[in-house]
Amino acid sequence: VQHFEKGLVPLDAGALNGSGLRVLIVHTRWNLPIVEALLEGARSTLTSLNVSASDITIKSVPGSYELPFAAQSLIRQSSPKYDAVICIGVLIKGSTMHFEYIADATSQGIMRVGLDEGVPVVFGVLTCLTEDQALERAALGKGADKGHNHGVDWGQAAVEMALLNKG
Numbered sequence: 706v707q708h709f710e711k712g713l714v715p716l717d718a719g720a721l722n723g724s725g726l727r728v729l730i731v732h733t734r735w736n737l738p739i740v741e742a743l744l745e746g747a748r749s750t751l752t753s754l755n756v757s758a759s760d761i762t763i764k765s766v767p768g769s770y771e772l773p774f775a776a777q778s779l780i781r782q783s784s785p786k787y788d789a790v791i792c793i794g795v796l797i798k799g800s801t802m803h804f805e806y807i808a809d810a811t812s813q814g815i816m817r818v819g820l821d822e823g824v825p826v827v828f829g830v831l832t833c834l835t836e837d838q839a840l841e842r843a844a845l846g847k848g849a850d851k852g853h854n855h856g857v858d859w860g861q862a863a864v865e866m867a868l869l870n871k872g
């Protein structure tokens with residue numbers, strides 16, 4: 706029995722004015738249809754928060770394990786620095802321990818890049834035990850309830866943290 710509203714409680718959109726912010730989105734090419742839905746959720750949310758399309762840079766990498774390095778490398782190449790980075794990937798548990806090792810390394814790596822580079826890096830990696838779990842978190846669910854596109858939450862988080870970091 707659920708006693709409270711789960712999930713993110715967003716700030717009201719008026720509080721998040723992303724005008725002038727420069728945002729990088731790095732996404733993987735594993736489980737691409739799901740990644741592309743998450744990417745579109747994040748991108749359209751940034752736009753709805755007044756981040757201009759020309760200030761959104763989108764790059765791809767092979768898989769989730771590459772996200773931390775790509776985020777760090779692209780932050781260091783950017784001038785002026787990106788105001789926020791969103792890393793998007795989809796890990797789906799297979800029959801080995803590979804999933805656990807990548808998920809742990811990727812989450813630790815993404816956190817470290819943000820802290821080391823002083824740029825908010827949003828953790829947009831789904832770590833799912835089944836394909837259906839991933840589909841539902843990209844609003845591609847097969848049931849009547851398609852689910853919720855977490856890319857939207859990540860776009861909001863990127864703007865909120867970029868503004869926090871600007872002071």
Ligand SMILES: O=Nc1c(NC[C@H](O)[C@H](O)[C@H](O)CO)[nH]c(=O)[nH]c1=O
Pocket residue numbers: 733735736767768769770771794795796797798803804807
């Ligand atoms: O194994 N499954 C997955 C995966 N493996 C590849 C890994 O991220 C990396 O690209 C290679 O190990 C090369 O470094 N990457 C994902 O994004 N999702 C998966 O579900």
